[in-house]
Amino acid sequence: MSSSQVVLVSGGSRGLGLAIVRHRIALGDRVATFSRTRTPELEALAEEVGEDVLLARPIDAVDFDAVASWVREVAETFGRIDGLVNNAAIGQDSLLAHTAPDEIARIVRTNLEAPIVLTREVVRRMLVQRSPGRIVFITSIAARSGYSGLTTYGATKGALEAFARGLARELQGRVLVNCLAPGFFASEMSSVLADEQLESIVRRTPTGQLTTSELLLAPLDLLLAPGTNLNGETIVVDGGASV
Numbered sequence: 001m002s003s004s005q006v007v008l009v010s011g012g013s014r015g016l017g018l019a020i021v022r023h024r025i026a027l028g029d030r031v032a033t034f035s036r037t038r039t040p041e042l043e044a045l046a047e048e049v050g051e052d053v054l055l056a057r058p059i060d061a062v063d064f065d066a067v068a069s070w071v072r073e074v075a076e077t078f079g080r081i082d083g084l085v086n087n088a089a090i091g092q093d094s095l096l097a098h099t100a101p102d103e104i105a106r107i108v109r110t111n112l113e114a115p116i117v118l119t120r121e122v123v124r125r126m127l128v129q130r131s132p133g134r135i136v137f138i139t140s141i142a143a144r145s146g147y148s149g150l151t152t153y154g155a156t157k158g159a160l161e162a163f164a165r166g167l168a169r170e171l172q173g174r175v176l177v178n179c180l181a182p183g184f185f186a187s188e189m190s191s192v193l194a195d196e197q198l199e200s201i202v203r204r205t206p207t208g209q210l211t212t213s214e215l216l217l218a219p220l221d222l223l224l225a226p227g228t229n230l231n232g233e234t235i236v237v238d239g240g241a242s243v
């Protein structure tokens with residue numbers, strides 16, 4: 001895999017996002033990330049590598065003016081943008097009948113509208129660069145398999161996959177757009193499911209294990225590789241649970 005790329009990661013302060021940030025830095029990339037809060041882990045990493053390598057800001061994904069300013073800062077600081085990983089999202093842990101309209105709107109705004117707006121800002125800069133950019137949306141098998149209590153969350157992830165396919169065709173290879181769809185894994189996202197739901201998912205998974213952040217890094221590297229020919233695709237990493 002090529003090093004010395006500039007990769008943007010939304011929601012890079014914890015969990016999968018932080019794992020991606022650490023991994024891309026280890027590959028030799030310069031990384032920019034934002035999240036609503038800067039965790040001690042992200043603070044320590046930023047102090048260790050410095051702003052020449054990691055540019056981290058506390059920004060809410062739905063503050064679209066702040067996001068646009070951040071993208072502009074990244075482009076001016078690092079000179080270009082090679083890759084974008086749309087990772088930031090919020091979960092859901094309620095049946096639709098018990099989910100307030102304001103909460104539905106918050107999930108849709110954060111998980112669907114925010115990554116579309118961020119992608120718009122990044123694409124406008126990628127299109128003037130000589131080499132194709134790469135955009136990856138972190139979606140979920142909840143986009144294709146129904147799970148009680150995750151209806152709106154799954155709907156936003158399914159909509160992102162549809163958006164990615166349309167954008168891949170619209171950009172005609174000038175920017176490559178793909179999705180990476182994890183199965184449920186031991187993280188803050190899977191904590192919304194009851195123990196019996198997680199046990200049922202494990203039983204239905206041919207490999208017998210939930211997805212981990214580490215298992216997602218290799219396919220993500222493939223989607224961000226300068227020479228990749230993947231476009232408009234969704235790579236599912238769930239141990240075969242959705243087969």
